[in-house]
Amino acid sequence: MSGAPSIIVPRGRRPQRLSMARVGIYLFLLISAAFFLLPLYVMVVTSLKDMGEIRLGNIFALPQHLTAAPWVTAWGSACQGLNCDGMAGAFWNSVKITVPSVALSVLLGAINGYALSFWRFRGAEFLFVVLLVGAFIPLQVFIYPLVRITSAVGLFGTLPGVILLHVCFSLPLMTLLFRNFYGAIPLELFKAARVDGARFWSIFLYVMLPVSVPMIVVALLIQITGTWNDFILGLVFAGNDNRPVTVLLNNVVNSQFGEKQYNVNMAATILSALVPLVLYFVSGRWFVRGITAGALKG
Amino acid sequence: MNAIEVRGAEVSYGAHRVLSALDLDVGQGEFLVLLGASGCGKSTLLNAIAGLIDLSDGEIWIDGRNVTWEEPVDRKIGMVFQSYALYPRMSVEQNMSFGLRMARVERAEIDRRVARAAEILRLGELLKRRPAELSGGQRQRVAIGRALVRDVSVFLFDEPLSNLDAKLRTELRVEIKKLHQDLGNTMIYVTHDQVEAMTLADRIAVMRDGRIEQLASPEEIYSRPVNRFVAGFVGSPGMNFLPARLERTGDGLTAKGEGVRAALPATALGPAPRDGQPVKIGVRPEHFVLGAAAAGMALAATLEVDVIENMGADRYAWGHIGACPVAARVPLGLALAAGETVAVGVPGELVALFDADSGVRLTS
Numbered sequence: 001m002s003g004a005p006s007i008i009v010p011r012g013r014r015p016q017r018l019s020m021a022r023v024g025i026y027l028f029l030l031i032s033a034a035f036f037l038l039p040l041y042v043m044v045v046t047s048l049k050d051m052g053e054i055r056l057g058n059i060f061a062l063p064q065h066l067t068a069a070p071w072v073t074a075w076g077s078a079c080q081g082l083n084c085d086g087m088a089g090a091f092w093n094s095v096k097i098t099v100p101s102v103a104l105s106v107l108l109g110a111i112n113g114y115a116l117s118f119w120r121f122r123g124a125e126f127l128f129v130v131l132l133v134g135a136f137i138p139l140q141v142f143i144y145p146l147v148r149i150t151s152a153v154g155l156f157g158t159l160p161g162v163i164l165l166h167v168c169f170s171l172p173l174m175t176l177l178f179r180n181f182y183g184a185i186p187l188e189l190f191k192a193a194r195v196d197g198a199r200f201w202s203i204f205l206y207v208m209l210p211v212s213v214p215m216i217v218v219a220l221l222i223q224i225t226g227t228w229n230d231f232i233l234g235l236v237f238a239g240n241d242n243r244p245v246t247v248l249l250n251n252v253v254n255s256q257f258g259e260k261q262y263n264v265n266m267a268a269t270i271l272s273a274l275v276p277l278v279l280y281f282v283s284g285r286w287f288v289r290g291i292t293a294g295a296l297k298g
Numbered sequence: 299m300n301a302i303e304v305r306g307a308e309v310s311y312g313a314h315r316v317l318s319a320l321d322l323d324v325g326q327g328e329f330l331v332l333l334g335a336s337g338c339g340k341s342t343l344l345n346a347i348a349g350l351i352d353l354s355d356g357e358i359w360i361d362g363r364n365v366t367w368e369e370p371v372d373r374k375i376g377m378v379f380q381s382y383a384l385y386p387r388m389s390v391e392q393n394m395s396f397g398l399r400m401a402r403v404e405r406a407e408i409d410r411r412v413a414r415a416a417e418i419l420r421l422g423e424l425l426k427r428r429p430a431e432l433s434g435g436q437r438q439r440v441a442i443g444r445a446l447v448r449d450v451s452v453f454l455f456d457e458p459l460s461n462l463d464a465k466l467r468t469e470l471r472v473e474i475k476k477l478h479q480d481l482g483n484t485m486i487y488v489t490h491d492q493v494e495a496m497t498l499a500d501r502i503a504v505m506r507d508g509r510i511e512q513l514a515s516p517e518e519i520y521s522r523p524v525n526r527f528v529a530g531f532v533g534s535p536g537m538n539f540l541p542a543r544l545e546r547t548g549d550g551l552t553a554k555g556e557g558v559r560a561a562l563p564a565t566a567l568g569p570a571p572r573d574g575q576p577v578k579i580g581v582r583p584e585h586f587v588l589g590a591a592a593a594g595m596a597l598a599a600t601l602e603v604d605v606i607e608n609m610g611a612d613r614y615a616w617g618h619i620g621a622c623p624v625a626a627r628v629p630l631g632l633a634l635a636a637g638e639t640v641a642v643g644v645p646g647e648l649v650a651l652f653d654a655d656s657g658v659r660l661t662s
Binding site for chain 2: 186188189191192193194195196197198202206207210211
């Protein structure tokens with residue numbers, strides 16, 4: 001049917017752009033958004049007030065006198081116990097733990113998933129089941145044996161020790177993710193590379209890695225967030241010199257000399273949550289794309 | 299020396315046997331088509347020749363070398379897949395040169411070979427494009443180019459045209475045929491499409507249940523199928539099979555069924571027939587003679603027409619002889635309508651008899 005208007009009129013009323021139901025949905029969404037944003041709002045405004053203003057108790061009020069002092073204190077000289085070095089050191093500790101842990105776990109997860117999907121060796125299915133079981137056992141169960149093991153090999157309380165544990169505990173999930181991703185890639189692509197003379201590593205490097213970019217981004221996001229937010233491994237295994245922000249934040253907030261420094265605590269909390277927060281804002285698009293992208297187009 | 303020899307090849311997954319004791323010789327420069335329904339083992343056989351599936355038993359020889367346990371890349375084979383299987387993040391040029399780069403061939407030599415393949419396959423302007431920017435036909439040509447640059451002795455095609463639309467399929471079929479004529483390489487081609495098989499092949503291997511039912515030229519497969527399965531698989535519409543019983547009559551034989559009667563000389567049958575032996579009379583739809591011209595032919599029957607199907611160049615009458623459904627080609631100019639009854643006949647040399655139980659062809 002082309003341009004000319006049809007004399008046949010569709011029955012029924014044309015659906016309206018803005019119906020009552022629509023308005024209701026938007027209203028509900030707005031309220032939900034406000035509900036979830038409120039704590040963040042309180043944190044931000046409180047961190048920008050001085051203690052005088054906080055004592056008035058209007059936690060929703062905007063700051064009268066903007067001040068960055070709590071942030072400076074939180075970063076540089078907040079106290080945990082008698083030690084007043086601020087969050088800075090712990091922030092860098094978290095970076096030192098997160099970067100190698102994430103890099104290793106994503107890389108090893110990709111290799112595992114690749115091997116399990118394409119190089120079907122004897123017992124591959126069994127190994128995969130074992131890995132899956134590993135993904136579902138709560139970490140806390142392993143704490144005591146792991147303390148004994150790491151101290152026996154001299155890794156307890158060291159940076160490599162805590163990184164190793166992060167990698168170990170991430171591998172089941174990473175392997176599962178990548179195996180499913182590679183499982184959706186046509187086997188013929190792998191066969192073509194074998195006919196072309198590529199071996200285990202060259203197929204991985206030249207054929208599989210380039211098509212895995214969306215999956216790698218998602219894996220990075222999951223891992224960075226998870227590792228950065230970890231508390232228990234950092235608390236138990238990192239040792240005094242390598243405490244991550246999460247552990248330090250807990251110490252700072254719980255250290256009290258006289259009046260509670262709400263503004264400093266709020267600033268410290270935001271600082272410790274900053275990395276995952278920024279990551280989600282920056283990579284939201286990628287995150288969605290990674291989840292929705294099946295495997296290959298065309 | 300044969301290009302490829304398969305000796306007693308077996309492939310099993312647990313108790314399930316995909317290929318059983320299969321033997322196959324492919325001559326130098328021959329175009330062999332493996333034809334069969336899905337699950338018949340034709341792709342498994344091709345993958346085994348390529349070295350992508352390990353044999354449970356048996357041997358594979360290529361160009362006089364036992365390659366049974368060699369890696370695919372060492373077998374001097376190139377393979378073209380149904381899904382094209384191009385490397386998505388590489389350009390056409392990189393796709394074609396990947397194998398050479400893996401083999402650490404010199405840059406200048408790579409460029410020379412890619413340029414030559416691009417010329418043969420008319421991919422010149424597309425070299426910098428990504429696979430996603432190509433049409434289905436272009437992708438398939440790149441996949442062929444990937445094998446071409448590696449200077450392989452055998453091309454293996456795994457249903458390469460199944461993902462294309464009908465028009466493009468016909469075009470590429472002709473291109474592959476032409477490529478074979480120009481290059482002269484040995485080619486093995488897997489398909490379930492009998493038209494592709496008939497048009498491309500020097501010889502066709504019709505497969506079923508992991509075995510080769512018949513290995514012969516397209517003409518032979520069409521006109522002298524060894525059994526009912528092969529007879530029914532090739533041809534469109536398929537061969538008609540009418541149930542009948544054999545009777546000796548004087549110096550000849552008669553196959554009699556419901557509404558059909560075929561008189562054949564005694565010499566028509568290879569093995570000596572038993573009296574009353576149940577058989578199937580096999581007649582291709584295009585071999586029926588309809589109307590007055592049918593008089594006096596070796597096979598005589600009466601066809602009741604249910605439907606007339608117009609295919610453009612041809613018309614087919616779908617109906618039944620006795621209770622048995624039958625298709626017959628209607629010659630141009632013959633007026634025939636649904637609901638009519640028409641006399642049909644077939645000359646003796648075009649009547650085939652198959653054993654009703656084993657399906658083996660009885661006529662020589």
